[in-house]
Amino acid sequence: MSESLELPTVETAGFSCKPTSDGGKLSIIFSGTGDVAAIEILGKYLKQVHAEAERSGLTEVTCDFRKLSFMNSSCFKAFVVWIDTVKNAPRVYQIRFLTDPDMHWQRRSLEALRRLATTVVSVEGG
Amino acid sequence: MSGDGTPLVSLEVSFGAAPPQGMVTPLCQSLLELCRPVFEDEDAAARLRLTAHELLENIVKYSADSSCELHFELRRTDAGPLEARIRTRNVPRAENRPDAEARLAALTAAADPLEHYDSIIADSARQPAGSGLGLARIHAETEYRLSHRFEGDALFIVASGEVWLKKGALP
Numbered sequence: 001m002s003e004s005l006e007l008p009t010v011e012t013a014g015f016s017c018k019p020t021s022d023g024g025k026l027s028i029i030f031s032g033t034g035d036v037a038a039i040e041i042l043g044k045y046l047k048q049v050h051a052e053a054e055r056s057g058l059t060e061v062t063c064d065f066r067k068l069s070f071m072n073s074s075c076f077k078a079f080v081v082w083i084d085t086v087k088n089a090p091r092v093y094q095i096r097f098l099t100d101p102d103m104h105w106q107r108r109s110l111e112a113l114r115r116l117a118t119t120v121v122s123v124e125g126g
Numbered sequence: 127m128s129g130d131g132t133p134l135v136s137l138e139v140s141f142g143a144a145p146p147q148g149m150v151t152p153l154c155q156s157l158l159e160l161c162r163p164v165f166e167d168e169d170a171a172a173r174l175r176l177t178a179h180e181l182l183e184n185i186v187k188y189s190a191d192s193s194c195e196l197h198f199e200l201r202r203t204d205a206g207p208l209e210a211r212i213r214t215r216n217v218p219r220a221e222n223r224p225d226a227e228a229r230l231a232a233l234t235a236a237a238d239p240l241e242h243y244d245s246i247i248a249d250s251a252r253q254p255a256g257s258g259l260g261l262a263r264i265h266a267e268t269e270y271r272l273s274h275r276f277e278g279d280a281l282f283i284v285a286s287g288e289v290w291l292k293k294g295a296l297p
Contacts, residue, residue: 014151036147036183070151073180073260077250080259084251104169105176108267115244116251 007052010045012037017045025060026053031067034075042075046082050089058093066100066125071109079113087117099125133199134208134296135160144189144216145182154179157198161210164295173268174210177285180260181214188226188256189216190279200289200296207288212270217279222256226281229258230274239266 005021015038018029028049034042053061063079086092097113099106107123114121137160139153158175165171178196185194194216201209218226236242243266250257261283265272270287 033151035151035179036186070175070179072183073263074183076263077257077259080247080251084248102168104172105267109263112243112247112266116247 004056005052006055007048010041012041014038015041017042019049024056024058025062026056026058027062027064029064029067033069034071036072036074039072039074039078043078043081046078050082050085053086053093054089054091057091060094060096062096062098064098065103065106065110066098068106069103070105076109076113080116083113083117083121087120092120095121097121097123099123101125131202133201135200136198138195138197140193140195142193143191144186144194147183147186150179150182150186153196154182161200161289164291166290166292170210170289173270173287174212174289177264177268177270177287178212180264181212181283181285184260184283185214185216188218188222190219192217203288207290209286210270210289211284211286213282213284215280215282218281223281225256227276229261230272230283233258233261233265234272234274236265239269242266 005019005026007019007026009018010016015032015034016030018031020027026049049061052058083095086095097110099110101107110123114123137157154175157178158171161174162168162171178198182196185196195214197213199211201211203209233242243262246257246259246262250259261272264270264285268287270285272283272285274281274283
């Protein structure tokens with residue numbers, strides 16, 4: 001993680017978010033299972049991501065889902081709220097999802113997130 | 127689809143009260159592992175898992191303090207594929223019942239599940255809880271058919287979809 005990035009790694013039983021930064025871009029690796037135990041942590045974390053994106057003037061945030069085996073609708077909703085916030089922010093940045101084509105739920109769920117904000121969200125690897 | 131006769135596979139999990147949240151993922155993961163070796167494709171197992179997970183989490187979140195159950199079965203049909211069916215039974219908290227009824231009715235009446243899903247997603251962005259996102263997700267992402275009925279205070283939700291088995295996977 002770069003020195004300028006003010007975003008921690010968070011971990012709970014079976015779920016983690018690990019950030020890395022490269023210039024004006026931030027990547028976060030999501031791992032494990034996004035279930036009920038992860039909801040509160042994830043909601044708070046995505047608010048932190050947005051605050052960091054605004055503070056640092058980020059142009060892009062990449063969410064790497066390739067190690068995320070499942071996400072329930074409450075965790076999905078945390079991303080909906082975040083994307084809606086970004087879509088309506090004064091300065092919009094891009095949100096890019098990296099997926100594992102073998103995890104079939106990712107293609108369907110993330111495509112729904114892309115439809116929510118087609119100019120903000122892109123999905124790769126599905 | 128006939129769905130009559132003895133199921134090829136049947137599994138029922140009953141709870142004396144709403145199960146703890148921590149049981150949802152292991153239970154649904156077990157269902158995934160149970161079906162994975164016999165389903166023809168991994169996607170079918172993933173859709174089943176998502177369906178079971180969302181239905182079971184709804185039970186955890188919205189049940190009154192009384193018994194509930196999750197029932198899974200695989201049945202032969204008159205056509206080629208099998209029918210995978212998940213049925214849940216629980217007693218929703220009284221204050222949640224009108225909302226549950228309205229959401230389920232809107233969901234099953236929606237002509238286009240994807241359009242309905244997109245609308246629920248957009249609405250849920252500014253709604254604190256109880257948006258019906260989980261059920262809409264099942265309907266749109268898994269293509270399972272959803273139906274529901276109340277018997278007294280008990281709510282039954284049935285989700286069913288077609289699956290193909292690997293050749294020779296089951297007798």
